Amino acid sequence: MNKIDLIPIGKIILNDKTPDRDTRFEHYLIPYYQRGYRWDIEHVTALLDDIHNFMNSDEKKYCLQPIVVVPSNDELGLNIWEVIDGQQRLITMNIIFNYLSRPRYSIIFEKRGKSTSFLENLSPNTYSDENPDFHYMSQAYNIIKSWFENKTKNDVGYIDEFNSTLTKKVEIIWYQIEELKNIDGSGEVEKKKIDIFNRLNIGKIPLTDAELIRALLLSKIKYGLTERESILRQAEISSEWHRIEMELRNEEFWYFLNNKTLEETSSTIEFIFKLISKNNIKRYSTYMWFEKEIKSDNQEKEKENAIELWNKTKEYFSKLKHWFENDYLYHHIGFLLALKDNSISNVRHIIDMSNCEKSKFKNWALNEVISEVSDIDLSSISYEINKNDLKKVFLLHNIVTSNLVKSAQKNRFPFNLYKKVENDGGWSIEHIHAQQSKEMKDEKAIKKWLEETYLAIEDINDIEKVSKGINEVEDIKNTSNLSTLKNKVQQMLNSEKIDIDDFNILKSELIQLFDSDSIHILDNLALLSKKDNSSLNNAIFPVKRNRIIQMEKEGKYIPIATKNIFLKYYSNTNLQPYYWGNDDKQSYFQDISSKLKPYLTN
Structure with a gap:
């Protein structure tokens, strides 16, 4: 089963499981099917600026995007991490540590031994444009050198503070694919690795919060189970996950809750995770919230926390489904959500208000609609002055009309069609x-x-x-x-x-x-x-x-x-x-x- 964790950058250089080597640091393999290092000035500068800004902020943690690795062995039988995604960040940080003369991990390029040696010995005296790897590595080192020279003009302690921040406070999402571990001679395994790489890189589809949360939940819930029990539990959660994902992909259900289009959404269940979490502005902040809620020094406690969050996910889904299937709630809540831009915060507020008797919640929904339109005077409303109120009136009139039509067995206002128009010109x-x-x-x-x-x-x-x-x-x-x-x-x-x-x-x-x-x-x-x-x-x-x-x-x-x-x-x-x-x-x-x-x- 795959493993996922949020770890400080220092732990990807050296940790308690790092094998004994001379010198004792972690090793990362860049497989042959990856094109090599290609970060340009804007990418390198952005990483440095982000760390600098975090260092001077009141935030306690800063998280980099995930790296995806597969455990493997080198020619000495010692552990080495095959990098499926995250090569650019790993190499850039390696060059940063090189310039700072601080401990760093080793990077080995499969079938490109010259690049391995060049990166290991990179300095202003070895700059080269012999091949693309050499060119971009040399350029990155020069950018890093100029950037730090500017920052250290008037601050002799800057480098120490920067290195301490990067290694101890900056974290990275570590996604470890265990299912492909140490399986030799299998073309199918190699194909799976390449497929994952293509999806994350060539296909430009990054790991989503939902995928990371799924790996996190499964890795924690399996604690204390036999291998068979673990497989059965994983299958049960995967089945429930798939059902929620597919039901939310029903256009009528999705657009009832959302203003964001389905085409913009790689995972619908992520919507529920964002409802549960308290911070979902930045990329991977939803995953980080789940990781923080689950994390404990006790593995049994982590398992309990993971189960509790999964049960909460199912509970939230059941509430949303009840609103969707109940005509009264569907039309009243749908009206409220159609008027708003930020569907996550509004749905979360409605969920909070639904923690009461069903009759009270229905009255609350009615009163919320009344509060939106009650002061509108139909006899004096004007195109020139009250366009926003007119839109409310016409939306509500169409909703009520759709609900009252008796010519069909079931008539509901089509929020999916309404919001598609809203997203396509309005x-x-x-x-x-x-x-x-x-x-x-x-x-x-x-x-x-x-x-x-x-x-x-x-x-x-x-x-x-x-x-x-x-x-x-x-x-x-x-x-x-x-x-x-x-x-x-x-x-x-x-x-x-x-x-x-x-x-x-x-x-x-x-x-x-x-x-x-x-x-x-x-x-x-x-x-x-x-x-x-x-x-x-x-x-x-x-x-x-x-x-x-x-x-x-x-x-x-x-x-x-x-x-x-x-x-x-x-x-x-x-x-x-x-x-x-x-x-x-x-x-x-x-x-x-x-x-x-x-x-x-x-």
Whole structure:
């Protein structure tokens, strides 16, 4: 079973298990399939600067990225560590210790004996560009030399303090792959080593906190077990681990909890580990928190701590799954999380609040939603002033509408689709009736606008609008006016060159024809993705309606309330489907008011 630990840098030079050699320091083998040393000025300087900044900070520990090693034997039968990942850091630190004239480990390059000798004897007198290894090693030594010369100009004790900090306070994650230990003559073992190297280096996929935590838990939980018991316990945890990982990979489950995309996430269970830990800002800080919580002078106590943390992981997962499967919690918690940026801290807060009776937790979730929207006044909310509140209103209205629809066996708001749009440009507030927008001057855009508009209105013969009351219908715009405008559109389409001024006058007349009052208030607004909204800005209602229908046919996500608007779902009369009239507005507003009534005080 693999081993993992957090150890000070001094322990990778010399420790109580270092074999007797002349001189007695650890040895590391760089296998033939690795390309060699390639760190440039920015990498070397960054490492030195990080250690310097840590040395002058109030932090107690600083951790370097992992090194991955396989135990092996040299030609004398003594232990040597085959380096699968971490070559660049190991060689750079070796050169630092060389310059400082301090004890250092040995590095042996398999099948590149010249590089072994060159690194061992590296100094300003041996600089060489004979091959890439020599060039980058020489360059690194020169960078380190210049860096320390600058730091020691006015501080004779700097080198001693730096070396003490690096060897005693700077730690490294030591990942020891025991399963490949001392197995000779096996091509399969060699292949596994190369596969691990490729994944960590060529594939640019670093070890994740989750992988390190898994190795840590398994290495501690096996204490006191027979080999068979250890294998069975490992299989049990691996099975539970896989189940949690796969269930969280369900898009609906993941995006209910997360704003971060699945594509950005190499391990979903790491989300739970971050919830449990108290510090997860820097890379590997989650692992370091687990390592600290488990660590003890007593191995039995370490085993108990590891089991307790694994059980806590399963407990957290069970809570998250309960929220997801319970429609009431799913929609209320989902609404709260969709409004926030930092999903980790918010989910952690909700977990803390859930440590009570189920009925109390449901009331808490309801009250949290109420606190987000209760002070919003639907009758005065405005596009120009309250865009953030409008987004809250439309999100909640769509959530409640999705939950209340009875046409399917189970209806839930699709947070996965909502957040995918949020991550791909975001949401905006769409005007149902077009605004009097800026003049259009691009000929291609004008041509397209005319084509789409004519296609949408060519079969419309008149327009009926509700002007005085829901049941009082009158023909405000006469048939001849509409017919005249249609003819003008057709003439412009057929003309060789379109006069831009004439077009913008025509566009304004058409918008006014299909227009209604109160452009910027709630009953003329809806939620739509920014990308889709940008293509609808200048369009009249029948054109927007056609495009919304086409978007849905193309598989784009249209929020249910927005779709209902353009399908005339909220209408109480038999008016034509190409006009958003006063009756539609009143019904739409009433629907929002009634559905949000449990949450609003205004």
